Amino acid sequence: MINEHCSQSTSLRVLLVGDARMAFPVAKALNQAGHWVFAGVSTSSNYLEWSRHVAASFRHSPLEPGTDEALPVILDWLDRTPVDVIQPVSEAGSRFITRHRAAFEARARLIMPEAETVETCMNKTRMFELCETLGVALAPHRRVRDMTGLHAAAAAIGYPLIVKPAVVDAELFERKALIIADAGQLAVAMPSWPEIHPELIVQKYVAGPRHSVIFSADQGRLLGAVEIKAARTHEYDGTGYTTYGVTVEPTHLVREGVEKLVAHLAYSSTGCAQFIVCPTSGEVTFMEINPRVSLGRISECAGLPHSVWGLKLATNQAITAPADPWAVYRRGVRYVWTKGDLTLLGKQVKRGQVRPGEALRRLTQIGVDAAQCVHAIFDPLDPLPALGAYSNILIKRWRRRPEYRPDWTPVSRVPTPEPVRSDPDWTHSSARG
Known part of the structure; x- marks a missing residue:
């Protein structure tokens, strides 16, 4: 395992944008590395604002279903509370930052690939054409x-x-x-x-589980990668988000495909490449590259410090990476999103799609996995977000609705100093002002 924690010489101020499970391991890793973590949250948040790793938060309208209502609130907060780095931590957050990239880049560095790379990755047609050109496995x-x-x-x-x-x-x-x-x-x-x-x-259609590769790269050079097999998802047919996954040995065609695509794209930042691998025939097909953080909890626990690496890449800090980027992670690390499992089972029972005996068997397995695996949200040293997520049905009516207040003053557990720069050439809007 590579230990990048506490190796930073300066404490940076990081804003996480987006309400998603992916935010929790990022907040934890960056806070443990000595940085201040802030979060914009909405009423659809998984209670990220309750995490002990978040120094302060503010509310805004939900980023889904792709509206820009939150933009003036977030920009106003940034102008009042300057940060060094901004990271999208959800699908909606990534799309939101991409739509308004210039406005955010004027205020801070972004933990995400270059705009051209993001545009290419978000276009499946172009990525499929690229796979055919490079010889990446594709159905x-x-x-x-x-x-x-x-x-x-x-x-x-x-x-x-x-x-x-x-x-x-x-x-x-x-x-x-x-x-x-x-x-x-x-x-x-x-x-x-x-x-x-x-x-x-x-x-x-290639039948088989989805294999996700969580990776960090610098100008097309792969720094580290973790391959995760999704054994269960929150949809009955295997599509959807991973509810149970395990780190596995790299699949040859998957490894080869990731390396070719990352090199060709000159990819810099963190990302998630997805393939389908048939367990019987061995057939492999590329799905997509998500140019954002994903499955952070399991990759961090497996030994890939991608949250810290993403921050370092965004601020031009040196990273000491192994010669073999696939050799750094532990195999057999298991991950579970218990709430996703329970939600799917509840829907199927309600619709009469699962018999009582099968429902009991699956419920037992969910309980066993919950006791033995790494959790998407729950952390015994940071339990409040998970408690909020599971008790949401009881307390959501008391959650404060977001509202735009131009005279809003942030309430924080930390002071609001001028941001610390990671290099002397970095100009910032507040510094220019």
Whole structure:
């Protein structure tokens, strides 16, 4: 394991943007490394503001479903409380920062890849073309723009197949993707074209778990990577967010694909590359690269200090990385998002999709995993956020609604000094003012 904690010579002020489970390991790692962590939170927050690793927080409107109502509040807070670095910690946060990148870059460094890299990664069509050029494992696919093209692609590729948006993190009928078994199911699942999508991707369905590679890279040089197999997700068909995962030995085609893509993109920052690996045939297919932090809890516990590395990359600090970026992490580290497991089981029981005996068996397994695995949110030394998340149904009515107040003054456990610069050439809006 590489220990980057407490190696910083200066304490930086970091703002986390986005309400997501990914925020908790980032806040913990950066706070333990000696930095001040601040958070913008909304009523959909997983109680990040209750974490002992967050020095102060402020409220804003939810970033979902992609609105910009929170922008004036966040910018006003930044102007009143300067920070050194800003990091998006959710899908919505990443999209939000990307839409207003210039405004945020004028106020602080960003822990995310360059704008061109983000744009490429967010476009699945371009990434699929890149995979074909570089020889990265990819199942047969077609791009379609209407129902005629959809049915033609289905006939050419054959069933089962998967239909998904051409944009990373977008949804199709409130799902990440649609797994289609036959023509009858296609007619039911997609009776008409979803006007919100100018283009969709139809691809051969490869049966198997999703393998996510959490990585850090500097100008295309891979610094460290962790491969995680998702054994369960919060959707019954394997799509959706990981609820149970385990770190595994690198899969050859996955490792090769990540290295080729990271090098070609000259990727700098942290990220998450996703593949599907069939456990019987060994077939592998690329899914996407999310240019943001993801599955941070398990990767941090497995030995990849990607939160600290992301901060160092953003502030031009040196990183001592191993010769083999795949050799640093522990195999067999298990991760669980218990609330996601329980939510899915509850929905299936309510709909009559699970028999009582099977429900009891799964509930028992969820309990065993909860006692033995690394948790998405729960930390015995920082328990309040998890208590809030599980008791939300009882206390959410008392949660203060966000409101924009131009005269708002932050209440913090720490003073508000001028930000500490990580290099003498970094200009900041407040310094220029």
